[in-house]
Amino acid sequence: MGWGDLGVNGEPSMETPNLDQMAREGMLLTDFYSASPLCSPSRAAMLSGRLPIRNGFYSDNAFGRNAYTPQVIVGGISPTELLLPELLQQNGYRNKIIGKWHLGHQPEYHPLKHGFHEWFGSPNCHFGPMDDKTVPNIPVYRDTDMVGRYYEDFQINRRTGESNLTQLYIQEAVTFLEKQANSGRPFFLYWAVDATHDPVYASRKFLGTSARGRYGDAVRELDYGVGEILKQVSKLGLANNTFVFFSSDNGAAKISGPRGGSNGPFLCGKETTFEGGMREPAIGWWPGKIQPQQISHQLGSLMDIFTTLLDFAGIAKPKDRHLDGTSLASVLVNNTQFDRPLFYYRGNALMAVRYGPYKAHLWTWATPEHLLKTTCGFCPGQDVINVTTSQQVDHSDTPILFHLGRDPGEKFMIKPSSPEYQNVMPGLKAIVATHKAQLVRGKPQLNWCDNAVQNWAPPGCEKLNKCLKGPPSKPFKCDWDH
Amino acid sequence: MGWGDLGVNGEPSMETPNLDQMAREGMLLTDFYSASPLCSPSRAAMLSGRLPIRNGFYSDNAFGRNAYTPQVIVGGISPTELLLPELLQQNGYRNKIIGKWHLGHQPEYHPLKHGFHEWFGSPNCHFGPMDDKTVPNIPVYRDTDMVGRYYEDFQINRRTGESNLTQLYIQEAVTFLEKQANSGRPFFLYWAVDATHDPVYASRKFLGTSARGRYGDAVRELDYGVGEILKQVSKLGLANNTFVFFSSDNGAAKISGPRGGSNGPFLCGKETTFEGGMREPAIGWWPGKIQPQQISHQLGSLMDIFTTLLDFAGIAKPKDRHLDGTSLASVLVNNTQFDRPLFYYRGNALMAVRYGPYKAHLWTWATPEHLLKTTCGFCPGQDVINVTTSQQVDHSDTPILFHLGRDPGEKFMIKPSSPEYQNVMPGLKAIVATHKAQLVRGKPQLNWCDNAVQNWAPPGCEKLNKCLKGPPSKPFKCDWDH
Numbered sequence: 024m025g026w027g028d029l030g031v032n033g034e035p036s037m038e039t040p041n042l043d044q045m046a047r048e049g050m051l052l053t054d055f056y057s058a059s060p061l062c063s064p065s066r067a068a069m070l071s072g073r074l075p076i077r078n079g080f081y082s083d084n085a086f087g088r089n090a091y092t093p094q095v096i097v098g099g100i101s102p103t104e105l106l107l108p109e110l111l112q113q114n115g116y117r118n119k120i121i122g123k124w125h126l127g128h129q130p131e132y133h134p135l136k137h138g139f140h141e142w143f144g145s146p147n148c149h150f151g152p153m154d155d156k157t158v159p160n161i162p163v164y165r166d167t168d169m170v171g172r173y174y175e176d177f178q179i180n181r182r183t184g185e186s187n188l189t190q191l192y193i194q195e196a197v198t199f200l201e202k203q204a205n206s207g208r209p210f211f212l213y214w215a216v217d218a219t220h221d222p223v224y225a226s227r228k229f230l231g232t233s234a235r236g237r238y239g240d241a242v243r244e245l246d247y248g249v250g251e252i253l254k255q256v257s258k259l260g261l262a263n264n265t266f267v268f269f270s271s272d273n274g275a276a277k278i279s280g281p282r283g284g285s286n287g288p289f290l291c292g293k294e295t296t297f298e299g300g301m302r303e304p305a306i307g308w309w310p311g312k313i314q315p316q317q318i319s320h321q322l323g324s325l326m327d328i329f330t331t332l333l334d335f336a337g338i339a340k341p342k343d344r345h346l347d348g349t350s351l352a353s354v355l356v357n358n359t360q361f362d363r364p365l366f367y368y369r370g371n372a373l374m375a376v377r378y379g380p381y382k383a384h385l386w387t388w389a390t391p392e393h394l395l396k397t398t399c400g401f402c403p404g405q406d407v408i409n410v411t412t413s414q415q416v417d418h419s420d421t422p423i424l425f426h427l428g429r430d431p432g433e434k435f436m437i438k439p440s441s442p443e444y445q446n447v448m449p450g451l452k453a454i455v456a457t458h459k460a461q462l463v464r465g466k467p468q469l470n471w472c473d474n475a476v477q478n479w480a481p482p483g484c485e486k487l488n489k490c491l492k493g494p495p496s497k498p499f500k501c502d503w504d505h
Numbered sequence: 506m507g508w509g510d511l512g513v514n515g516e517p518s519m520e521t522p523n524l525d526q527m528a529r530e531g532m533l534l535t536d537f538y539s540a541s542p543l544c545s546p547s548r549a550a551m552l553s554g555r556l557p558i559r560n561g562f563y564s565d566n567a568f569g570r571n572a573y574t575p576q577v578i579v580g581g582i583s584p585t586e587l588l589l590p591e592l593l594q595q596n597g598y599r600n601k602i603i604g605k606w607h608l609g610h611q612p613e614y615h616p617l618k619h620g621f622h623e624w625f626g627s628p629n630c631h632f633g634p635m636d637d638k639t640v641p642n643i644p645v646y647r648d649t650d651m652v653g654r655y656y657e658d659f660q661i662n663r664r665t666g667e668s669n670l671t672q673l674y675i676q677e678a679v680t681f682l683e684k685q686a687n688s689g690r691p692f693f694l695y696w697a698v699d700a701t702h703d704p705v706y707a708s709r710k711f712l713g714t715s716a717r718g719r720y721g722d723a724v725r726e727l728d729y730g731v732g733e734i735l736k737q738v739s740k741l742g743l744a745n746n747t748f749v750f751f752s753s754d755n756g757a758a759k760i761s762g763p764r765g766g767s768n769g770p771f772l773c774g775k776e777t778t779f780e781g782g783m784r785e786p787a788i789g790w791w792p793g794k795i796q797p798q799q800i801s802h803q804l805g806s807l808m809d810i811f812t813t814l815l816d817f818a819g820i821a822k823p824k825d826r827h828l829d830g831t832s833l834a835s836v837l838v839n840n841t842q843f844d845r846p847l848f849y850y851r852g853n854a855l856m857a858v859r860y861g862p863y864k865a866h867l868w869t870w871a872t873p874e875h876l877l878k879t880t881c882g883f884c885p886g887q888d889v890i891n892v893t894t895s896q897q898v899d900h901s902d903t904p905i906l907f908h909l910g911r912d913p914g915e916k917f918m919i920k921p922s923s924p925e926y927q928n929v930m931p932g933l934k935a936i937v938a939t940h941k942a943q944l945v946r947g948k949p950q951l952n953w954c955d956n957a958v959q960n961w962a963p964p965g966c967e968k969l970n971k972c973l974k975g976p977p978s979k980p981f982k983c984d985w986d987h
């Protein structure tokens with residue numbers, strides 16, 4: 024889901040009444056970013072409060088490639104990372120993840136081994152395989168054990184787009200909230216539905232109801248889900264004691280065409296380090312604590328969720344590691360603002376940096392040539408010369424500079440000969456130099472693939488008679504091609 | 506000013522608090538259009554309720570060229586057109602125009618000869634000449650007579666961007682409102698400030714205050730002006746009896762680069778018939794009559810202002826001519842919706858048609874080749890193959906079809922071989938055929954230019970010692986090159 028998919032962010036059909044209302048009741052953050060332009064590293068960064076380059080959610084197989092956790096991946100979240108739910112668990116919180124985990128599916132990466140008490144959802148994306156019989160369909164877990172598989176037990180009709188999944192995830196959240204309210208124990212709910220991801224689905228009552236086609240139907244259902252959750256929080260009397268945050272893990276996937284969603288006025292989409300790839304919709308809600316109708320232009324990051332939640336929960340930050348997330352508590356509660364740099368990584372490559380309104384591209388790379396031959400690419404209909412390059416181009420000596428206030432769409436480069444450029448660039452270069460000098464890279468977790476590690480026989484498969492036999496282990500270097 | 510310049514329409518800096526508040530207190534229209542992608546014809550269409558092709562605000566010198574009223578233009582609004590202020594005047598309204606008239610500057614086109622009682626503003630754009638001494642600077646009128654000229658008596662500092670003009674126009678509006686409230690007579694105020702037009706200016710107190718540079722400063726001052734006007738309407742006790750409508754005459758001029766404003770997710774800008782050229786910000790406000798927090802997706806047009814205002818004023822529509830505007834009274838008051846086609850003209854060329862969510866391009870033309878050599882063009886950073894063509898391309902046989910709900914950015918053509926295309930296109934073609942068959946073109950008013958007609962000696966120049974001597978008349982065909 025992209026920045027531009029919210030009505031309050033200017034999607035012309037304006038079909039997110041619940042998210043828009045959430046923004047009116049709380050704070051809309053306009054300059055909020057994911058730590059990666061795609062799913063797995065973005066989520067790992069959010070739960071660890073650290074850049075993928077530190078927590079290991081990247082690959083060194085090639086320079087600047089997006090890597091994630093398909094079911095052939097061997098790795099997952101490193102045991103040395105300390106995840107938000109682990110810290111919350113140590114402090115009496117009850118933690119549940121609903122939806123996509125995406126931090127590895129081998130036994131050691133199971134979310135219940137990383138701080139969550141409960142899980143209903145899947146370890147990988149629902150995009151495939153699609154019942155092709157030669158590889159296992161993605162399992163759906165309830166807590167420790169699988170309870171079925173996509174396309175077998177949890178239907179997604181590829182032709183009609185019908186699936187009840189989001190409804191199941193909404194019901195699961197509503198039930199969990201009620202249980203927690205009754206228990207009186209603090210809780211952490213990570214509602215990570217995979218709806219709006221391609222192939223796009225919605226339940227029957229939402230199909231065909233939007234002005235935006237099937238993608239809009241999915242957005243409407245997601246929006247409905249947020250409404251149901253907020254309603255439940257209020258109904259249970261938890262509103263004054265519950266912080267709710269809405270965001271997305273990456274920009275809209277423009278490569279999916281009109282089923283890919285909107286990044287509003289921003290350049291390109293998912294997989295890229297242009298604004299369309301990493302600027303995210305973001306809303307903070309906490310009646311009584313966050314004032315209504317707030318707008319914040321604070322540079323924020325999904326990694327701040329880690330730090331902000333610890334702050335709100337009164338839990339000390341771990342001191343034994345570098346955290347990239349910063350607490351936004353005062354931003355949210357008092358609408359304060361502070362300066363900080365923001366780093367845009369694509370895999371192991373630091374592509375760009377933002378400080379204040381300025382963004383400097385050290386490297387440019389949009390859609391690789393081979394993908395342009397068969398798809399509309401990551402920037403359909405957009406072409407900024409020397410910027411949306413189909414090759415990796417090194418601009419480290421003379422970075423390409425944009426002012427995101429005047430030019431949020433990254434269309435009009437500031438000339439290197441201009442006083443403005445010469446005024447700003449040394450500071451940006453110093454920020455990059457410091458970052459690079461201090462950076463301790465985590466061991467890359469996404470280098471190796473193996474058909475043997477696919478979800479052949481997840482725990483619980485025996486009871487369901489759903490165990491499959493995989494091939495012998497034959498690790499290979501994953502081919503990350505963009 | 507473009508659709509995307511409003512905070513409620515997703516400009517990331519969100520610096521239009523007054524317009525956003527106006528929208529929250531009234532109705533935001535998302536699918537509202539100008540009748541032309543540039544100023545003069547758009548304004549002529551609004552005040553006449555008729556397409557430029559009917560009211561004569563176009564040129565036949567070449568096919569599909571944008572024509573307007575620079576100071577060498579001979580023509581202006583045809584005497585056979587019946588303008589909104591004329592009808593209102595006949596019904597007891599007091600009418601004032603503040604700002605840019607742009608319907609011709611020869612004596613017979615003076616706004617006070619076309620229904621307005623009062624005027625403070627200029628007949629042409631402030632963009633030039635800029636005190637170059639070889640041609641007259643644009644005059645500023647108070648009512649019948651000029652009271653000075655731009656760059657001489659009404660300063661616009663091109664270097665600093667400072668000008669007090671918008672403040673003068675705000676003060677003028679506030680004073681007029683007070684006078685009318687005291688008189689108890691009904692009134693029509695056409696607040697047509699030219700701020701945000703290139704070269705962009707703002708008053709000292711707004712310069713440097715926005716996150717968007719000088720353009721943002723101008724937007725902030727315009728927004729402030731709207732706030733002052735609404736505040737005055739309320740303060741004077743007129744709110745329950747006053748309909749206020751905000752819109753723009755064309756899309757943001759993307760050719761001006763970062764000083765050109767934003768068309769949000771839409772394609773291209775001013776001068777083109779893509780959504781960025783003609784989709785406009787639009788807000789209706791009338792406390793007690795228009796409910797707060799309304800959003801309407803009704804296809805609307807600036808030409809509807811003509812019809813809607815007559816409707817609200819209880820004045821019968823003229824029956825002796827075809828009107829393209831339709832009353833939006835019920836849309837505004839009851840949030841109803843109706844079907845209607847919308848025609849996109851560039852000069853004398855019908856370029857595209859919209860019906861429901863579908864838009865069919867009969868012709869495509871973005872930036873002409875010669876302009877691409879020296880400017881960033883009308884679609885900087887955007888390039889949709891076969892769509893943003895630099896030549897005029899005729900698609901009448903197989904129009905290029907977009908679904909503006911799924912694809913507001915006009916990026917993903919619907920394949921002519923698809924059932925959807927085949928289902929929709931016959932209806933769109935029939936709408937075009939009917940429109941063309943019934944169309945009676947007005948006599949083109951924008952064919953002839955003449956250096957003798959420039960603002961050498963406007964009425965009142967003697968008193969000010971500002972009369973200049975022009976050359977003898979030597980009419981030539983205006984060269985409209987795009």
Ligand SMILES: [Ca+2]
Binds near residue numbers: 024061062273
């Ligand atoms: Ca995603």
Ligand SMILES: [Ca+2]
Binds near residue numbers: 506543544702754755
């Ligand atoms: Ca204009």
